[in-house]
Structures are given as C-alpha cells and as structure tokens.
Amino acid sequence: MxxxxxxxxxxxxxxxxxxxxxxxxxxxxxxxxxxxxxxxxxxxxxxxxxxxxxxxxxxxxxxxxxxxxxxxxxxxxxxxxxSRQPVTRMISEQAGSTLELAAGGLVVGLGAGLLLGMVAGLKPNTWIDTLCMLVALAGVSLPSFWIGMMLIYVFGMTLAWVPIVGSGLAALVLPSITVGLFIAGGFARLVRSSIIDAMGQDYIRTARAKGLGWAKIAFKHALRNAMIPPVTLLGIQIAVLVGGAVVTENVFARPGLGTMLVEAVLNKDLPLVQALVVYTTAAYVLVNLLVDLLYGLIDPRVQVGRA
Structure with a gap:
C-alpha cells in the first residue's frame, strides 16, 4: 500500500x-x-x-x-x-466509440502479438520463427491508413464479409484489426525475446527434469516470468491506440475522439483541442500507473524487491 x-x-x-x-x-x-x-x-x-x-x-x-x-x-x-457547448460533455459523448475501438485494438494486438511471440520464442531460429517475425515486422512497418484501406477493399467490398461503416460488433472488426496490428508487431517481438531468455533459465531445466509437459512449462513457468517487458511496452503503447484512433476513425468514417480532434484542429477550436490533450495525457499517465502496479501481481519477485 x-x-x-x-x-x-x-x-x-x-x-x-x-x-x-x-x-x-x-x-x-x-x-x-x-x-x-x-x-x-x-x-x-x-x-x-x-x-x-x-x-x-x-x-x-x-x-x-x-x-x-x-x-x-x-x-x-x-x-x-x-458549438458553445461544454467541451467535457462533448468529449464524454464521443468517448464511448473511441473506447470501443481501443478495446477492440487491444484484443487484436494482445491476442495476435502473444500468439506470434510465443510460437516464435518456442521455435527460435526456425522457419516458423522467421514467418512469425515477418508478420510482426509487417504489422509494425505498414501504415495504418494503408492497412485500413486494404481491409476495406478485400473484406468489405470484394468479399463483403463485414460492413465497412455502421455500429455494432461487426462494424468494429476491421477498425480493430487496423489498430491492433501495429501493437501486435511490437508486442510479438518483445514476447519472443522474453520467452527465449526465460526458456534458458535454471527453473525451466528443473521443470523439464521433473517431467512436466511442454505446455505447462511454456504457459505456467516461462510466460509469466517473461511478461514484465511486454507489459511495460503495453503501457507505453496506449499512446499508439490514441494515435491510431485518429487515423482509423477517419478511414472508416467512425465517430470518436480522433475525428473530433482532427475537426477541432482544423477549426482552431482551442478549448476543445486543449481538453482532448489534457484528458489523453491524464489517461496515459494513469494507465502506466496501473501497469506499474501490475508488476507485483505478475512476478512475485518484484514485491520482494520493493520490500
């Protein structure tokens, strides 16, 4: 405490x-x-x-x-x-849509990044490792607006699997993938290196000598001890979610804080721009505070060090 x-x-x-x-x-x-x-x-x-x-x-x-x-x-x-309206009320009216997009991007980014990083870390220096890292590198390198337009063309217009615009879970799929791919790329590379380092530790060799299965070794012992660096990166990438929302909301014509920020800057609506930056920085600082407090839950050694 x-x-x-x-x-x-x-x-x-x-x-x-x-x-x-x-x-x-x-x-x-x-x-x-x-x-x-x-x-x-x-x-x-x-x-x-x-x-x-x-x-x-x-x-x-x-x-x-x-x-x-x-x-x-x-x-x-x-x-x-x-608009002569209180900026706090304007932001609260649009925050729900941005939070939905951020949550969807986090689910895609964490899921894909964890999967790619785990597979690559458990099979280092193989063709599986190379393939996973190529996918991760593509997610980091490709611009969000280009990914969004390609997803719209392939899955929205050509295949017509999901709607391009609108509300609901179906319309959130493509924007979430657009935002989440960038997070997945950096997350996967850090998880891979952390897993490789954890798998070489003495407690992993002890677990193998005791006859534990590879799944239990990987998920119970290696993954938990390897999560401190990726969780730190996750806190930093909250800013990526905000920046990605600005581009993604405009590409998919979604309402939200990103679209509001662009319009406020173009209209030189200084109180609204100021309020958006203030709330964004506050959210970023608080999220990183929560990530810091999570360290002790992930790795008990952190609690011992603090004591």
Whole structure:
C-alpha cells in the first residue's frame, strides 16, 4: 500500500507539468479566439470586448493559468468556440466509440502479438520463427491508413464479409484489426525475446527434469516470468491506440475522439483541442500507473524487491 500510495502521489507532478505545457502551447497559437467564435459574423468592438471578458481573456496570463488548473482538476475545461457547448460533455459523448475501438485494438494486438511471440520464442531460429517475425515486422512497418484501406477493399467490398461503416460488433472488426496490428508487431517481438531468455533459465531445466509437459512449462513457468517487458511496452503503447484512433476513425468514417480532434484542429477550436490533450495525457499517465502496479501481481519477485 505504501508503494501504491507513492506511485499515486508521483502522478500529481507529472500531470502538473504536462497540463502546464499544454496550456502554454495553446496560448502561443496565433489567432483571436473571439474572431474564431464569431466565425466571420460582423460584430462591434463592444460585443467583442464583452465576449473576451466573458471568456476571461482580458485577465493576466498567470490568473488564467491558475483558473485553468483549478478547472482541470474539477473536469471543467470551458466551452467550445464553435458549438458553445461544454467541451467535457462533448468529449464524454464521443468517448464511448473511441473506447470501443481501443478495446477492440487491444484484443487484436494482445491476442495476435502473444500468439506470434510465443510460437516464435518456442521455435527460435526456425522457419516458423522467421514467418512469425515477418508478420510482426509487417504489422509494425505498414501504415495504418494503408492497412485500413486494404481491409476495406478485400473484406468489405470484394468479399463483403463485414460492413465497412455502421455500429455494432461487426462494424468494429476491421477498425480493430487496423489498430491492433501495429501493437501486435511490437508486442510479438518483445514476447519472443522474453520467452527465449526465460526458456534458458535454471527453473525451466528443473521443470523439464521433473517431467512436466511442454505446455505447462511454456504457459505456467516461462510466460509469466517473461511478461514484465511486454507489459511495460503495453503501457507505453496506449499512446499508439490514441494515435491510431485518429487515423482509423477517419478511414472508416467512425465517430470518436480522433475525428473530433482532427475537426477541432482544423477549426482552431482551442478549448476543445486543449481538453482532448489534457484528458489523453491524464489517461496515459494513469494507465502506466496501473501497469506499474501490475508488476507485483505478475512476478512475485518484484514485491520482494520493493520490500
């Protein structure tokens, strides 16, 4: 509990620094927010000044910064310049679709990466190992938008196995594969190297000498002890899910935070862009915190080291 508390308290300065950078960068972007809100509608100088006062843009930079941090802690990051709606509510309305895509991408990435890595690690320096690593390398190397378009053409248009657009589980298959292949490639390569290293340890030779089957040795002894590096990579690749969602949602015309972010950047909707970056960085930090806390559950040696 003391370790978990220290890790949770360590998140606070990280969020403080990232949110400070986000606020500072947003303030440096050229353009008058009032003009962006008016979107070309004629307005008198008095109306413009009243709007600036309402948005708090007439206050000093430091005061606006303190107000921003206070609102960020409460989850209130202002209103969109375009829609005049609270950005938190706009994000919550689109978050469900992005979470579905992220979950689908994680399932595909973890499943395919674990399978390829395990097979390659148990059969090193064979044609099976080479084939698995070629598939993993292709998943890492090929751009997400190209994979998405190929999947649409082959499985959506030519074979018509799954729908290209729409809602439901069937329409989530192709976007999940598009997002998950990149994760699967890096995950498979790290699992392979971890499995090869674990299979050479003394406890594996002891398990073989005791007459245990290869499946029990591989999954109960080798895999669990080899999962620390892949789990670390998984926490880092949460950012890949967010970046992949931006491309994949546009390719498959799906609603979500990725599409919202692109539209907000093109429209220079600074509060919405700022809110999306703030929530994304917070989610990224918290997920990596959870991954760090999972180490002790995966490998008891980590708990002994902390003690």
């Amino acid at each position: 003391r370790y978990a508390l220290r890790r949770v308290l360590g998140v606070i300065p990280i969020l403080f620094v990232t949110w400070t950078i986000v606020f500072g960068v947003m303030q440096l972007i050229p353009g008058d927010p009032v003009n962006l809100m008016l979107a070309g509608v004629p307005a008198s100088q008095e109306v413009r000044e009243n709007e600036r006062r309402r948005l708090g843009l007439d206050r000093p930079f430091l005061e606006r910064y303190v107000t921003f941090l206070g609102r960020a802690v409460r989850g209130d990051l202002g209103e969109s310049y375009r």
